[in-house]
Amino acid sequence: MSEFELKMSPRATFECGQCFRWNADESGVYIGIAYGKIARVRDVSDGDEPRAVLECPAEDYEAVWRDYFDVATDYGAITRHVSINPHMERAAQFGAGIRILRQERWEALCSFIISQCNNIPRIKKIIETMCTLFGEEISDGRFAFPSAERIAGLNEGDLAPLRSGYRARYILKAAIATAAGATFESKADLLRLEGVGEKVASCVALFGLHDLDAFPVDTWMKKAIANHFDKDFDASIFSPYAGLAQQYMFYFERSGKD
DNA sequence: GAACAGGCAACTC
DNA sequence: GAGTTGCCTGTT
Numbered sequence: 506m507s508e509f510e511l512k513m514s515p516r517a518t519f520e521c522g523q524c525f526r527w528n529a530d531e532s533g534v535y536i537g538i539a540y541g542k543i544a545r546v547r548d549v550s551d552g553d554e555p556r557a558v559l560e561c562p563a564e565d566y567e568a569v570w571r572d573y574f575d576v577a578t579d580y581g582a583i584t585r586h587v588s589i590n591p592h593m594e595r596a597a598q599f600g601a602g603i604r605i606l607r608q609e610r611w612e613a614l615c616s617f618i619i620s621q622c623n624n625i626p627r628i629k630k631i632i633e634t635m636c637t638l639f640g641e642e643i644s645d646g647r648f649a650f651p652s653a654e655r656i657a658g659l660n661e662g663d664l665a666p667l668r669s670g671y672r673a674r675y676i677l678k679a680a681i682a683t684a685a686g687a688t689f690e691s692k693a694d695l696l697r698l699e700g701v702g703e704k705v706a707s708c709v710a711l712f713g714l715h716d717l718d719a720f721p722v723d724t725w726m727k728k729a730i731a732n733h734f735d736k737d738f739d740a741s742i743f744s745p746y747a748g749l750a751q752q753y754m755f756y757f758e759r760s761g762k763d
Numbered sequence: 764g765a766a767c768a769g770g771c772a773a774c775t776c
Numbered sequence: 777g778a779g780t781t782g783c784c785t786g787t788t
Contacts (some may be wrong), residue, residue: 522769535784576774627786630770675771702771725768755769 507563511574512556514602515546518714521603521756523712525616525629526636526650540569540609541649575604580749583717587743587750592733596757603626603752605717611683612650613694613713617705619677631667638666648728653683692719711748720747729758735740 515535518616519527527537544561561570571577580603587737590596605739615635620628628753632650637659640648640654689695691714695706707721716754722730730738734755743750757763 618770622768622783623770624768624787668785671771671782672784693764700771706768708769725769756777759769 506560507566508568508694509559509561510549511546511557511559511604512580512602513557513574514550514600515548515557515667517600518557519546521600521752522759523708523752525625525632526610528629534616538572538636538643538647538649539612539648540608541643542569543644544570551651552600552646553701557602567665569711572576573607575661578604578621580604581685583746583749584753589742593750593753595763596753598754599601599760599762600756602724603749603756605748605752606712607715608712609630609650610689610709610713611653611680612697613709614674614679614683614689614701615650615653615656617712618679618700619669620708621700622706623690631669635664653680656680664745672700684754692716707740711751718743718745720751722751723755725755725758726751729754730751732758732763 519529519535521539524537526539527535529535534545536543536545542561542565544559544565547557547558548556548559550556550674559566559570561572584597588597590631597673615630616632619631623631636650639651639659643649650690656676659677661673664676667673669676673694675698679701682698687694689709692706692710695709696703701709703722704721707719710716710719711721738745740750
């Protein structure tokens with residue numbers, strides 16, 4: 506096992522609503538699974554700069570985590586770009602150390618289909634059940650996210666234990682399209698899927714395609730916009746990094762620290 | 764028991 | 777094209 510330092514805040518990154526498979530243990534260390542690999546991340550910040558240590562096999566860092574945690578992007582520069590007014594400066598301060606994870610496309614698509622009209626604990630529960638039932642076991646009791654091919658071979662009855670309700674049909678359709686080799690390169694591509702509307706497509710574009718200009722608007726974002734911007738608000742004021750602005754706004758609004 | 768929840772699609776005017 | 781409603785399920 507090796508250790509790698511990351512300039513990020515685990516809490517801000519994992520609790521800002523972008524991912525569902527990172528959970529803190531009793532000592533506050535986050536354990537997560539992505540791309541079929543498992544890792545631990547702990548906060549080691551001492552002063553202003555958010556810092557974390559990632560524990561994983563060295564080969565996994567090269568193969569998966571370096572890109573996943575987006576270490577090559579200069580977040581200082583793009584944070585300054587979106588800090589266009591005092592409110593955004595405060596939001597960016599509060600969310601300091603947020604990184605937009607480069608998640609797997611299929612996992613992001615499936616996860617955000619499940620997210621519609623659902624709260625985070627329930628979304629996590631459905632996803633974990635799905636992984637346990639259909640994912641590959643990668644270590645004791647820990648499962649990878651199931652492949653689109655595996656899900657595409659199931660039917661609605663197979664998905665019934667997830668209790669995902671009417672979303673089950675959307676999950677299957679997305680899995681079949683993905684397994685059949687459909688390429689989702691943009692939000693417009695995603696919008697053609699049944700059960701994928703503006704909000705879900707924006708989330709998948711931002712978190713699964715790393716389109717940093719995607720700007721998902723849910724009820725929290727509607728509140729944030731209403732509270733802090735004019736009626737003629739347009740996310741393009743943050744372009745081409747509206748997605749990072751969205752994460753800061755969302756995380757800050759939900760914190761109630763405003 | 765009814766309303767609601769971090770949405771979508773199909774339908775109405 | 778703006779507004780309304782049904783949809784599964786779990787929680788309040």
